[in-house]
Amino acid sequence: MNAERSAIVLTGCTVVDGRVLEGVAPLVDAAVWVRGERIEAVGPAPEVLAAAGAAGDFRQVDLAGAYLTPGLVNMHTHLSLSLPGQGGDAVKGLGAYELAHYMADGARRTLLCGVTTVRCVAEKDHADFALRRAITSGWVTGPRIFTAGQALVCTGGHGHEGTDTLECDGADGFRRGVRRQVKAGADLIKVMISGGIAGEHESIHTRQLFPDELAAVIETAHAWGRKVTAHAGPAPVIAEAVERGLDCVEHGYQLTPEVTALMAERGTALVPTLLVTRCEEFFDQLGVPEWMRRRSLDAGPRHLESYAMALAAGVEVLLGSDMPPFWQFEGTNASVRELEHMSESGLGPARALYAGTLGPVRWLGAEADLGTVEPGKCADLIAMDGDPLTATSAFRSVRWVMSGGRIVRDDRTGWNAS
Ligand SMILES: [Zn+2]
Incomplete structure (x- = not known):
């Protein structure tokens, strides 16, 4: 070792x-x-x-x-991911000590794939902070971790079922949510501002935060020097957040030329996570429910159109798999497979290399070291x-x-x- x-x-x-x-x-x-x-x-x-x-x-x-x-730098990672279905239920059932070992195993696999840095965007129980300490102390082999801690979500909002999110309501509630993550050691803040694929009682285009809640997240995070990234699908919700200073969009399932132009103008990055709508094999392995599989795969063509719009507008795109970064998938690991999709869908190899290394590092403010x-x-x-x-x-x-x-x-x- x-x-x-x-x-x-x-x-x-x-x-x-x-x-x-x-x-x-x-x-x-x-x-x-x-x-x-x-x-x-x-x-x-x-x-x-x-x-x-x-x-x-x-x-x-x-x-x-x-x-x-x-x-490589994977900007959308969950080492404690638990999607609906048997695979996710097994992770949800882990005790605290088991979860720590499970995440450490994922961290080691991630590094061995060649992913030397990850940005975690919702992890359970603040176990990510313990994992990061274990890695920097040399107890555990793993990538450098930049983490958001728990993602902030409204009551019943996207991802509310697990301990990797924190339910907040009202501007005060969201301010407290940001501060709790910063107190634990968060490098950035993740917030869910619309519905998504993995929530049974929502749709991808559901707006989930009121304007004062959204403003509270962004203003509080920025006041503490933390960037904010948002799980977001629909263009009107994204446009409002970008106007308020959002730093990064995850997924962007339903972008438009108008919102991508705004993102490019404001320097808001996009982590498209193209795999999320084209990972049937992964869903099979985890045994996810039929409604989720259908919602995911059905969103695929529009998701790819959104990505193309972002590229056409000059939005900065960054590598992020959402799937565990080390997951063996279609002959390689999820991180490389995502980068291939990004490259083949219009980015090309040179810009893909940038989107998987220097681009993310610049977003993270770590260019002096990485x-x-x-x-x-x-x-x-x-x-x-x-x-x-x-x-x-x-x-x-x-x-x-x-x-x-x-x-x-x-x-x-x-x-x-x-
Ligand atoms: Zn995610």
């Missing part, structure tokens, strides 16, 4: 990151010198090897022709055989993962941190 974090020089790789959109070309025959948790240097192999050698001992790791990118392969950044790196600028499916070939300078997976040696 506690593999040493001495100096390592990675060789035999092509380095590429989201700055490719800003004119930074991939670096072929590169080397990356990692010292402790961070990247010390990136450049042509002879130069980097010489500099590392002059500084002392190091271990050379030959990546054998791999493409090296920053680790998101690119540059000196001074944390060494959260993944290596794959395919070229991610040719096809996003290259991420299916991830075979090596480093987190904070520690190699946690290397398929060539059979090592993984499990």
